[in-house]
Amino acid sequence: MRPRIELHERDAIVVGGGGAGLAAAGYLAKHQNLQTAVISKLYPTRSHTGTAQGGIGASLGNIDPEGDSWEWHMFDTVKGGDYLADQDGVEVLCREAVEMVYELEHMGLPFSRTPDGRIAQRRFGGHTRDFGEAPVRRSCYAADRTGHMILQTFYQQCIKHNVEFYDEYLAVDVIMDGGRCRGVLALEIHSGDLHLFHAKAVLFATGGFGRMFEITSNAVTLTGDGPALLWRRGVPLQDMEFFQFHPTGIYKLGILITEGVRGEGGVLRNNEGERFMERYAPNMKDLASRDVVARAIHSELRAGRGIDGKGYVNLDATNLGAEIIEKRLPDIADFTRTYLGIDPVTVPIPVQPTAHYAMGGIPTDLHGRVLLDAKGSVAEGLYAAGECACVSVHGANRLGTNSLLDLVVFGRRAGLHMAQYAAGADIGDLPPEPEAEAAALLSRIRNNNKGGGERAATIRDEMQAIMTKDVSVFRTAEQLGEARAKISELRVRYKDVRIDDKGKIFNLDLMEAFELGCLLDCAHATVSSAENRTESRGAHYREDYPDRDDNEWLKHTLAYLKADDRVEFDYKPVSITRFEPKERVY
Amino acid sequence: MKVRFDIKRYNPEVDEHPHFEKYDVELEETDRVLDGLNEIRWRIDGTFALRRSCEHGICGSDAMRINGTNRLACKTLIKDVGEDVRVEPLIGFPVVKDLVVDQERFFAHYRSVLPFLINDEPPPARERLQSPKERARFDDTTKCILCGACTTACPSAWADEKFVGPAAIVQAHRFIFDSRDRGSAERLARLSGRNGAWGCRTIFNCTRACPRGIEVTKAIAEVKRSLIMGSSEERSS
Ligand SMILES: Cc1cc2nc3c(=O)[nH]c(=O)nc-3n(C[C@H](O)[C@H](O)[C@H](O)COP(=O)(O)OP(=O)(O)OC[C@H]3O[C@@H](n4cnc5c(N)ncnc54)[C@H](O)[C@@H]3O)c2cc1C
Ligand code: SF4
Ligand code: FES
Numbered sequence: 001m002r003p004r005i006e007l008h009e010r011d012a013i014v015v016g017g018g019g020a021g022l023a024a025a026g027y028l029a030k031h032q033n034l035q036t037a038v039i040s041k042l043y044p045t046r047s048h049t050g051t052a053q054g055g056i057g058a059s060l061g062n063i064d065p066e067g068d069s070w071e072w073h074m075f076d077t078v079k080g081g082d083y084l085a086d087q088d089g090v091e092v093l094c095r096e097a098v099e100m101v102y103e104l105e106h107m108g109l110p111f112s113r114t115p116d117g118r119i120a121q122r123r124f125g126g127h128t129r130d131f132g133e134a135p136v137r138r139s140c141y142a143a144d145r146t147g148h149m150i151l152q153t154f155y156q157q158c159i160k161h162n163v164e165f166y167d168e169y170l171a172v173d174v175i176m177d178g179g180r181c182r183g184v185l186a187l188e189i190h191s192g193d194l195h196l197f198h199a200k201a202v203l204f205a206t207g208g209f210g211r212m213f214e215i216t217s218n219a220v221t222l223t224g225d226g227p228a229l230l231w232r233r234g235v236p237l238q239d240m241e242f243f244q245f246h247p248t249g250i251y252k253l254g255i256l257i258t259e260g261v262r263g264e265g266g267v268l269r270n271n272e273g274e275r276f277m278e279r280y281a282p283n284m285k286d287l288a289s290r291d292v293v294a295r296a297i298h299s300e301l302r303a304g305r306g307i308d309g310k311g312y313v314n315l316d317a318t319n320l321g322a323e324i325i326e327k328r329l330p331d332i333a334d335f336t337r338t339y340l341g342i343d344p345v346t347v348p349i350p351v352q353p354t355a356h357y358a359m360g361g362i363p364t365d366l367h368g369r370v371l372l373d374a375k376g377s378v379a380e381g382l383y384a385a386g387e388c389a390c391v392s393v394h395g396a397n398r399l400g401t402n403s404l405l406d407l408v409v410f411g412r413r414a415g416l417h418m419a420q421y422a423a424g425a426d427i428g429d430l431p432p433e434p435e436a437e438a439a440a441l442l443s444r445i446r447n448n449n450k451g452g453g454e455r456a457a458t459i460r461d462e463m464q465a466i467m468t469k470d471v472s473v474f475r476t477a478e479q480l481g482e483a484r485a486k487i488s489e490l491r492v493r494y495k496d497v498r499i500d501d502k503g504k505i506f507n508l509d510l511m512e513a514f515e516l517g518c519l520l521d522c523a524h525a526t527v528s529s530a531e532n533r534t535e536s537r538g539a540h541y542r543e544d545y546p547d548r549d550d551n552e553w554l555k556h557t558l559a560y561l562k563a564d565d566r567v568e569f570d571y572k573p574v575s576i577t578r579f580e581p582k583e584r585v586y
Numbered sequence: 587m588k589v590r591f592d593i594k595r596y597n598p599e600v601d602e603h604p605h606f607e608k609y610d611v612e613l614e615e616t617d618r619v620l621d622g623l624n625e626i627r628w629r630i631d632g633t634f635a636l637r638r639s640c641e642h643g644i645c646g647s648d649a650m651r652i653n654g655t656n657r658l659a660c661k662t663l664i665k666d667v668g669e670d671v672r673v674e675p676l677i678g679f680p681v682v683k684d685l686v687v688d689q690e691r692f693f694a695h696y697r698s699v700l701p702f703l704i705n706d707e708p709p710p711a712r713e714r715l716q717s718p719k720e721r722a723r724f725d726d727t728t729k730c731i732l733c734g735a736c737t738t739a740c741p742s743a744w745a746d747e748k749f750v751g752p753a754a755i756v757q758a759h760r761f762i763f764d765s766r767d768r769g770s771a772e773r774l775a776r777l778s779g780r781n782g783a784w785g786c787r788t789i790f791n792c793t794r795a796c797p798r799g800i801e802v803t804k805a806i807a808e809v810k811r812s813l814i815m816g817s818s819e820e821r822s823s
Contacts, residue, residue: 106714
């Protein structure tokens with residue numbers, strides 16, 4: 001029996017209501033002759049962009065007497081990414097940063113202010129002046145709620161421009177016809193009905209997939225749906241071995257403590273009270289890039305210098321004083337008081353590295369167009385932006401404040417390009433039975449009555465445990481081989497996943513099982529790519545290959561999913577325009 | 587420790603009426619109520635539905651009644667509520683399923699106050715200037731995460747569906763007191779009747795319910811004052 005299915009026709013569809021999706025939608029909406037809609041599994045203001053704390057990077061130079069420049073920002077970003085970032089993209093990112101931040105201000109974003117009324121800026125890891133000389137104040141912030149303000153501001157603009165929303169719709173498949181995108185299939189969560197959005201252009205802006213890991217700063221809903229859906233349809237995933245572990249997650253909970261705490265002067269200490277970053281990064285110290293700081297913390301823990309012999313170090317902000325903490329870091333204070341019962345004004349915060357950000361994802365060009373291969377063939381009508389995409393402007397390790405920037409710069413570019421494309425393209429025919437595969441998958445999960453099946457939670461727990469144990473800050477061939485075998489096993493077991501809820505209305509059980517399938521795809525790509533890259537670069541550190549190997553590995557990984565669940569690799573050169581790779585010291 | 591959850595369940599596909607179900611879960615004192623609800627969903631009964639995402643009080647998904655008070659399940663620890671935890675959906679909205687309520691009316695009220703910066707003057711090449719003092723004037727109301735805890739704790743909102751409710755007034759306040767905004771007159775016009783700010787009877791339930799610590803009643807009072815005095819006077823003070 002064919003399921004009930006509703007058909008919609010639009011010029012452009014945006015999948016995802018986070019910062020990237022709403023940025024694109026806002027620019028699309030300015031073209032009043034185009035019919036655009038946003039579909040999002042969360043009500044847009046619930047998106048994880050809202051949790052971003054520390055700021056958005058732009059070389060406004062509002063505070064430091066030496067000023068700032070986009071070239072310095074570009075250098076820092078390239079160096080932070082361990083020379084894997086595409087420099088043509090980084091140049092766009094850092095140049096357009098300045099006008100984008102002003103534009104956000106003009107839209108109404110309530111930035112914190114300097115005494116003379118300008119946008120306030122603070123220091124952040126890896127951001128320097130004069131090509132690495134000294135830290136610079138580049139992070140434009142609104143207290144420690146910058147992401148909340150960005151998400152709210154974009155959503156407000158969408159209301160102003162009457163953007164059409166399909167809230168709480170879960171995209172379950174992308175409709176491809178050869179190399180062209182024809183639309184997207186979605187499950188209306190409230191009713192359980194399927195909706196087919198037939199469109200000229202579709203943008204995926206579905207966010208990250210940190211829930212592959214047990215300890216993470218990411219929401220339970222960050223499950224890599226976009227990358228997984230496209231991967232299943234033959235699109236490669238780029239640089240998936242590069243996953244960022246943020247140095248300061250709350251011990252055991254993984255909730256993020258922004259780098260802004262160190263930007264304002266907080267320091268990391270081990271069980272001897274030593275400010276150990278002085279040993280690992282003599283110049284930038286606690287403000288070295290995240291991969292460097294996360295490795296330093298793990299090294300301290302391995303050497304037995306965790307606090308009370310446990311798996312954490314202290315983030316000491318007691319030197320900041322109550323005023324700075326209450327004014328510039330109020331939410332951080334609220335988190336530690338709520339979840340730890342401690343006051344950061346007087347007591348150090350227990351922290352451990354937490355899985356935070358996917359540098360890798362869906363390969364795109366500088367207009368957000370999805371790329372199908374190393375030659376750069378474009379999938380017509382298919383776009384990606386935000387954390388789920390890989391432009392790549394972050395290379396092997398993202399600098400703090402550069403993701404929010406990525407969302408607004410490339411979200412806008414994707415929106416503008418889609419508008420132009422959709423205005424000229426015709427809608428094309430849908431392939432036959434476009435809903436068949438996804439409907440079969442959902443019905444298999446929903447109707448599995450076999451006794452042997454397992455709950456999604458069981459499989460998810462095992463995936464998260466092995467990813468956190470073996471695919472973390474330090475990696476070896478042995479660990480990665482073990483993880484690969486385990487993920488493959490879980491992928492087989494997943495085929496028999498069982499849920500309790502057989503109903504249609506708001507079936508969260510079904511949704512979570514579906515999302516687990518996406519996470520398993522992302523984990524599969526991540527582990528295989530990590531095993532394949534036999535060098536250390538940025539966030540990908542191989543103890544058995546501790547050096548960066550530019551001769552062999554100064555290239556992007558493209559991972560393809562093959563019929564027998566094998567992952568096949570191809571490679572793409574790195575765009576190097578201004579900064580030749582050199583050794584990276586902080 | 588063993589925590590006993592008593593949860594109001596309702597699935598329109600099978601239940602004629604809502605009913606309570608009990609679940610025992612092993613938890614630590616420092617666990618969140620949401621951790622308990624997840625345990626139930628993941629290991630005991632997968633048919634139980636709720637909304638949640640960020641799990642640390644920022645996304646506004648999981649406002650619900652916990653032991654009779656509106657709270658975020660992810661920001662409420664077991665030690666704050668004890669071993670017996672009664673969980674119900676927010677009051678005043680139709681229940682979709684279990685703890686999931688239909689918030690369409692809530693968001694329609696929110697949209698009705700023109701929740702976006704209105705200013706048609708050509709912007710400068712750089713940022714508009716705003717002093718820290720001007721910025722501080724509306725800081726409190728920028729924190730709102732649209733969780734709905736205030737509006738669904740408000741007897742005036744229960745009594746009259748047309749009353750925009752505290753959350754919408756908080757959102758209006760965020761713009762009325764922003765020195766860059768020029769739309770106050772329009773916004774205040776929409777809030778001038780009994781369905782607007784005057785629907786508030788100063789009961790303070792909203793302020794107590796707000797998980798972001800926003801002084802909701804105070805914000806409403808400031809909007810009322812602007813209605814009386816005219817927006818510009820109040821703003822420049
Ligand atoms: C705690 C934290 C703090 C951070 N702080 C900073 C910072 O200070 N500066 C900085 O630059 N970066 C920061 N980051 C990183 C940055 O916030 C994120 O990378 C960024 O917000 C991701 O935005 P996005 O729009 O790509 O995705 P998200 O905001 O996660 O949005 C994803 C959207 O996709 C939708 N979606 C997903 N799957 C589906 C599906 N199948 N169907 C329909 N819809 C779907 C969701 O509903 C959601 O609307 C932080 C990240 C975290 C976790
Ligand atoms: S004012 Fe507070 S309680 Fe009301 S919606 Fe906003 S955050 Fe929630
Ligand atoms: S889950 Fe986000 S506020 Fe509770």
